[in-house]
Amino acid sequence: MLAMSSKEINVKILEKKDNFLKLIISGISPAIANAIRRTIIAEVPTLAIDEVVVLENSSILPDEIIAHRLGLIPLTIDLETYGLVDEDSDIYKKTQIRLTLDVEAKEGPITIYSGDLKSEDPHVVPVYKNIPIIKLEKGQRITLEAYARFGKGKDHAKWQPVSVCAYKYMPIIKIFQEKCTLCGVCVNECPKKVLEIKDNKLVVRNLLECTTCRACEKVCPNDAIRISWDDTTFIFKIESIGSLPPEVIFCKAIDILIKKAEKFKEEIKKISEG
Ligand code: SF4
Ligand code: SF4
Numbered sequence: 001m002l003a004m005s006s007k008e009i010n011v012k013i014l015e016k017k018d019n020f021l022k023l024i025i026s027g028i029s030p031a032i033a034n035a036i037r038r039t040i041i042a043e044v045p046t047l048a049i050d051e052v053v054v055l056e057n058s059s060i061l062p063d064e065i066i067a068h069r070l071g072l073i074p075l076t077i078d079l080e081t082y083g084l085v086d087e088d089s090d091i092y093k094k095t096q097i098r099l100t101l102d103v104e105a106k107e108g109p110i111t112i113y114s115g116d117l118k119s120e121d122p123h124v125v126p127v128y129k130n131i132p133i134i135k136l137e138k139g140q141r142i143t144l145e146a147y148a149r150f151g152k153g154k155d156h157a158k159w160q161p162v163s164v165c166a167y168k169y170m171p172i173i174k175i176f177q178e179k180c181t182l183c184g185v186c187v188n189e190c191p192k193k194v195l196e197i198k199d200n201k202l203v204v205r206n207l208l209e210c211t212t213c214r215a216c217e218k219v220c221p222n223d224a225i226r227i228s229w230d231d232t233t234f235i236f237k238i239e240s241i242g243s244l245p246p247e248v249i250f251c252k253a254i255d256i257l258i259k260k261a262e263k264f265k266e267e268i269k270k271i272s273e274g
Contacts, residue, residue: 007026007027007232008027009025009026009027009028010024010025010026010027011023011024011025012024012026014208014235016246016247018242018245019239019240019241019242019245019246020237020238020239020240020246021236021237021238021240021246021247021250022235022236022237022238023235023236023238023250024170024233024234024235024236025233025234025236026170026230026232026233026234027232027233028232028234029231029232030231030234033167033234033236035257036167036236036250036253036254036257037165037166037167037236039253039254039256039257040161040162040165040238040249040250040253041153041160041162041165042152042153042154042160043152043153043154043253043256044152044153044161044244044249044252044253044256045085045086045087045092045150045151045152045159046074046075046077046150046151046159046160046161046241046243046244047075047077047095047097047124047148047149047150047151047159047243048071048072048073048074048075048148048149048151048156048158048159049067049070049071049073049075049099049146049147049148049158050071050147050148050149050151051146051147051149052066052067052070052144052145052146052147053144053145053146053147054066054067054142054143054144055143055144055145056141056142056143056144057141057142057143057144058139058140058141058142059134059135059136059137059140059142060137061134066133066134066142066144067146069133069134070117070133070146071156071158072158073114073117073126073127073128073131073133074126074127074128074241074242074243075097075124075125075126075127075148075243076123076124076125076126076127076242076243077123077124077243077244078121078123078124079244079248081123082244082248085150086256086259087152091150092150093150095148095149095150096147096148096149097119097120097121097124097147097148097149098119098120098145098146098147099117099118099119099120099124099145099146099147099148100117100118100144100145100146101116101117101118101133101142101143101144101146102118102142102143102144103116103136103141103142104136104139104140104141104142105136105137105138105139105140105141106138106139107138108138109135109136109137109138110135110136111132111134111135111136112132112133112134112135112136112142113129113130113131113132113133114126114128114129114130114131114133115129115130116133117146124148127241127242127243128242160241161240161241161243161244161249162238162239162240162241162246162249163239163240163241164237164238164239165236165237165238165239166236166237167234167235167236167237168211168212168234168235169212169229169230169231169233169234169235170229170230170233170234170235171207171208171210171211171212171227171228171229171230172227172228172229172230173194173195173204173207173210173225173226173227174225174226174227174228175202175203175204175224175225176223176224176225176226177201177202177224179222179223179224180202180222180224180225181222181224182197182200182201182202183221184197185219185220185221186202186215186216186217186219186220186225187202189215189216189219190215190216191211191213191215192206192209192210192211193205193206193209194206194207194209194210194216195216202224202225208235210227212227212228212229214227238250
């Protein structure tokens with residue numbers, strides 16, 4: 001069912017760091033929550049190395065393996081330009097950034113890192129400079145040109161903007177105080193330490209940590225605790241690979257979903273008008 005819940009949609013940020021965002025979205029259906037997750041993973045464009053021309057490689061690694069490793073290095077994106085990127089734009093289709101690597105191990109064995117790549121565009125560089133690419137023995141050399149292009153996670157995982165995008169239902173914990181003997185078994189059984197006995201009462205200390213595993217429910221001898229969840233409220237965790245801030249990824253995914261829904265509506269209208 002793609003139907004939206006009748007509740008008002010609300011988004012609340014719980015935690016925000018450079019590459020991490022935790023938020024609660026309420027008033028949506030499980031199908032919409034999953035559509036957001038899938039759009040973030042598969043539809044939000046990023047830049048990744050897509051073509052490598054190896055001019056010299058006297059290392060022990062074949063060209064293909066080096067190219068594969070280069071493709072997986074996260075690249076920064078110019079946010080001003082990124083605002084204009086969508087699937088049909090020239091920026092998406094035509095952008096091509098050249099990065100080069102030319103290193104020789106003259107004195108002894110060396111490790112080549114992502115930071116050794118030289119980019120023609122200062123806005124498009126490896127997010128992390130310390131990703132090892134290859135080791136060279138004395139006298140070995142690698143010279144190559146790599147071309148970064150826009151793409152989407154649905155075409156190849158190297159274009160995924162996130163390492164994690166997951167959600168869970170908002171848990172609901174109901175305690176029947178009249179049945180509870182304060183034996184503490186559920187408190188010890190809970191893997192997330194969600195429950196505690198305080199002032200002679202079993203209470204929930206951190207609801208959002210609850211995984212709805214129901215271990216507490218199973219061990220309670222008096223049927224005094226019930227676990228369920230709200231299937232219109234979701235706790236999302238989004239971890240960016242560093243190319244884009246997680247809030248930009250989230251907003252872009254919502255834009256893409258809205259555009260898809262509008263296109264769908266237009267198509268339906270065309271059909272109904274004959
Ligand atoms: S296991 Fe049951 S009776 Fe014991 S503290 Fe938990 S809810 Fe109360
Ligand atoms: S459902 Fe699992 S995580 Fe939640 S309170 Fe019970 S034991 Fe803890």
